[in-house]
Amino acid sequence: MHPVVKPALRRGWRDLNTVQFGMTPAHALTVGPVDTATGSFLDLLDGTRGVELLREEARRMDLPDGHVDRLVRRLSRAGLLDDSRGGGPAGEALREKPEVLERLRPDLASLALTTSEPGDPLRRLAARRSTRVQVRGAGRVGAAVAALLSGAGVGEVEVRDVGRVEPWDVTPGGLPAEAVGDRREDAARRAVRRAAPGRSPRRAARSPLDEGDPGFSLVILAPRDDVAVHAPDPAAAETLLSSGTPHLYAGVVEGTGVAGPLVLPGETSCAGCLQQDRVDRDPAWPRLVAQWRSGRQRRVGACDLTLATTVAGLTAAHALAFLDGRVPSTAGARWEVSLPGLNWHARPVWPHPDCPCGAAGRDQENRPGEDPEKR
Template structure:
């Protein structure tokens, strides 16, 4: 058996030990004598748990030690021994991902954080729109171990953009995609970056960061090319993340547009104006909002890459200044959209 690295062990009064501080898995073990409590308190630095040796060293009966470790296994404090890795799976996790490795070893059911990070290193994410928010998405994904980024935004860094996402004063007037490629390479040496082309393979996921509205046509072509799409829209003083749409998934972005049009028949006219205005004159990206929204969008991409259902599946989150905390808005399939036909009953 293997101890889940990072779990804190605290000694309580009256023969009790508490393992973990996160309410999702924290447990209290009671009815322990001093030797048993001391044995459990020594576990924290062990990758493998040789419980027979531990029992002997602490003077705990082997039957009793076996019972205690069975309880810890049921409580997910202990995990199965790691599987034997082969081929590229044996590539060691870079030291800079040590914190990610520890946390994902706690979160993963099989405690195999290395397998999760190894899978991330083989994935590609596209980011289109590399102002402050897009730069935060890119640098956060790079720091989290994503292996390749396709960066798309040839526009120049503006004088108001340094200070967020690794953009500095000396980057002003340089192409955003070149600047962000340098930032993520500094963050994660060994990452692959490409600018503005899918020639070497389409990304698994693409994040579209736009001002005022997502261009429905651009989202549609990405979905038809097999990419999952996460829209991020920055507006006058807020930003919206989601809904995340996978190819042939529902509700889709057209569903969202049709719901808007039900509430406001002029919606398509407004979207066309907002898209062209956003391209000409992007919305302001205040540092607090760019950090928060960029990191949240990155968390949603990582959820998809890690095989989880993202919180933004069928929902968007609106973050409004001055205190952006994220309000959830759920979307349903629109009866007028053909995407509903794709969903298996």
């Protein structure tokens, strides 16, 4: 192990014997008592020395035997240490690509804030390169989500859509102006390649993927059609549910941005649960949706550029949290933000007992004694 105090956390002395690591309440920690000699020794925990060399340095500083080991254990238990040589074989392979790692250095520092075990930040960053994500929809939201995930180190990002790029699809970080008139899928794939910090690990050849391919770590549904954003069709995700593929909804509808729900098949609520709940609450809902979907006129929906970019950023962040092994707050909820107030609201999507997805049964197992009628 080559210990390094997590560089993402700024360090400051609260008093002569207390050190604060980090500035923000979400991640700041205080450690004390810390004497002056130990405080000076912290500067040596920069990842360039192994534990044995650190012990030699401690002896030169007249620190007592065992002091280094106790300090390393103490800081490690507090989640303040990383291992500059950690990350396993995948981490070592990533270190051998310095041009890629330099691009991802801020992402690595961010992962260090949310992991506790030394070596975990690089291990998780390297693991992203083995994940496969499909984005369905290459409009203002979908194309930006795909580029963001690629830029954050996701190994393979596939984009599905039809038609050609329109002038109003162009966004910074998404589809460029020179792509107008090109096939959407082709333009989005080029954006993904431009954003990638390096070539993803080479994969074996395979046949074209169908929509329910269980090999996807995650599928993101970001339709350009605002009705599909507001009232996602459960049929569009049937193959994802049957194959057990996690999927996340996102989009913009009439000046309202939506991220979620993240559907973990059989565990969390799905588009069918959302539809059933709306029918329960509003008997006119099916009639309204049928009218909205039947409109054939060519129209450009209200999709504010900054709102679409905000939704894309939040969606990509929740997708990365899931890919990194966490369950983000979009699991079982839709986050919504509307112009002009721009206040985010989480709207729960409860598993519905009449939905065939099976999440309601799992939900009751996890919430014994709760009456679903009270939700």
